[in-house]
Amino acid sequence: MADKNTHGYDDEEMTVELELDDGQVVNCAIVTIMTVDKKDYIALLPLDENGSNDDGEVWFYRYEENENDPNEEPSLTYIDDDDEYENVADAFDEYLDSVEFDEIVNDEEQV
8 A cells, every 4th residue: 555645745735847758837736745655746736827727637747855965956857667656646545545635624613
């Protein structure tokens, strides 16, 4: 089973500009950073020019920080292995389930 840790980056207000292979730059909301099988991954929500995402598409990338230089930009790497991608997608689904559960519990506590 995949171990996951969100590193406290659950704030969807944070964004990153991602340059695609074709040179297009896409602004993405950072949904979460999670650990799966001892590697870190980032879930990004691509935003249109109005800052919204109507199709719910989420992109996953391998996420690495330079431990020796905290000021260095983190590195994002495309996940080309199907099994690895599926493990990350499954962990993200579990993350969404836990967030949804937390929202339900919090809503019930406010009633």
